[in-house]
Amino acid sequence: MQPTVDLKRQTTAVGTRKQWKLKGTWQLHTMLLPALAIVFIFQYIPMFGLVMAFQDYEPWLGFLHSPWVGLEHFKTMFEYEDARQVIWNTLVISTLKIIFNLAVPLAFALLLNEIYVMKFKRTVQTIVYLPHFLSWVILGGILIDILSPEGGMVNRVLTALFGIEPIFFLGDNDWFRTVVVVTDIWKECGFNTIVFLAALTSINPSLYEAAIVDGANRWQQTIYITLPSMLPIIIVVGTLSLGNILNAGFDQILNLYNPLVYKTGDIIDTYVYRVGLLNGDFSYATAVGLFKSIISFILVVIGYRLAYKYANYKIF
Numbered sequence: 001m002q003p004t005v006d007l008k009r010q011t012t013a014v015g016t017r018k019q020w021k022l023k024g025t026w027q028l029h030t031m032l033l034p035a036l037a038i039v040f041i042f043q044y045i046p047m048f049g050l051v052m053a054f055q056d057y058e059p060w061l062g063f064l065h066s067p068w069v070g071l072e073h074f075k076t077m078f079e080y081e082d083a084r085q086v087i088w089n090t091l092v093i094s095t096l097k098i099i100f101n102l103a104v105p106l107a108f109a110l111l112l113n114e115i116y117v118m119k120f121k122r123t124v125q126t127i128v129y130l131p132h133f134l135s136w137v138i139l140g141g142i143l144i145d146i147l148s149p150e151g152g153m154v155n156r157v158l159t160a161l162f163g164i165e166p167i168f169f170l171g172d173n174d175w176f177r178t179v180v181v182v183t184d185i186w187k188e189c190g191f192n193t194i195v196f197l198a199a200l201t202s203i204n205p206s207l208y209e210a211a212i213v214d215g216a217n218r219w220q221q222t223i224y225i226t227l228p229s230m231l232p233i234i235i236v237v238g239t240l241s242l243g244n245i246l247n248a249g250f251d252q253i254l255n256l257y258n259p260l261v262y263k264t265g266d267i268i269d270t271y272v273y274r275v276g277l278l279n280g281d282f283s284y285a286t287a288v289g290l291f292k293s294i295i296s297f298i299l300v301v302i303g304y305r306l307a308y309k310y311a312n313y314k315i316f
Contacts, residue, residue: 024175056312073287083288087270089264093248096181098241101192104185106234109196110222129190136187140255141182144170176261183256184249192237199224199233232311239307243300246292270294 048063053073055066077083108128131139139274146153149166158164169175203226211221250269259267266274268288276285308314 050286050290052116052283053290055283057283057286059282069283073284074291076284077288077291082266083271085263086266086268090246090248090267093177093180093265094245094254095268096177097184097278098238098244100181101188102234102241105189106230107197108189109193109200110226112193112197113200114218125193126192127190128193131187132191134187136249136251136255139183139187140252143179143256147179149226170256171258171260173261173264176257176265179310180249180252180256180265184252188305195233195237196230199230203229235311238305239310242303242306243296245299246296 002188017253051063052066054068054070055063056069057063057066112121112125115124147155147169149155149168149171151164155164155166160165167175169179207225207229208221211225216224246268248267248269250267250273253265253270254273257270269292272285272289272292275281275288279310
């Protein structure tokens with residue numbers, strides 16, 4: 001005869017342990033209160049302003065007395081050619097950033113892992129990692145000077161070596177997206193490389209030893225051992241990036257673009273900023289921002305689902 005289990009007694013014991021654990025850590029939970037208060041004040045309370053997306057909002061009438069227009073601003077968003085263009089620009093720029101900010105750091109991490117002189121390896125990693133700590137306000141000013149068609153270093157080199165006429169990189173629609181993607185990769189490559197370097201350290205060295213015994217060269221070891229071992233983290237980073245498909249880099253674009261490149265460089269965030277804050281069309285700008293937030297939320301959920309399904313990655 002199997003012994004019976006007193007479920008009530010077990011439940012009571014578990015509840016008592018949880019209460020005792022909370023009593024022993026209440027100081028730590030109290031330390032979270034200021035951070036929670038800041039998040040509530042600056043993240044949740046402003047969400048009441050989303051009602052502007054469904055109103056013809058006027059500041060002197062407020063939320064309660066502004067006329068209700070329903071989904072009118074969302075319909076207008078898809079009717080305006082400018083709105084459709086900024087959505088397309090955002091998708092193109094963010095997709096290119098996601099792809100290259102995955103591929104370039106991965107390749108750089110693989111190359112850096114082949115360096116056995118630790119002093120040189122750390123020096124290179126530090127130099128590449130440094131731009132991540134600089135704001136786009138600083139980098140924007142630097143890039144404007146470097147890429148200037150009038151005496152900019154890049155144009156002077158191109159003219160001296162190849163005889164190319166000066167190119168207005170930040171004022172030419174054909175070049176602006178390329179500049180945005182390349183400079184973003186340059187800035188974030190070192191930071192993103194850390195994730196892949198950490199994944200490389202977790203690979204079992206005995207696999208490489210067995211491959212050497214079998215006569216595999218470094219390229220074959222990379223193809224058949226390194227990349228398959230890193231595949232889960234590559235899938236996680238790639239799928240979680242889906243949530244940023246509509247985040248093309250507001251601070252970067254704002255500091256680099258100008259009216260000459262609105263056609264290919266204007267994104268949702270800069271469009272909302274210009275229409276809402278500069279032109280004062282608060283309701284329409286809120287509708288565009290809300291549309292972006294809803295799509296981004298859906299993509300974040302899909303990204304986490306895919307990461308859990310294909311790489312067994314989950315936060316909770």
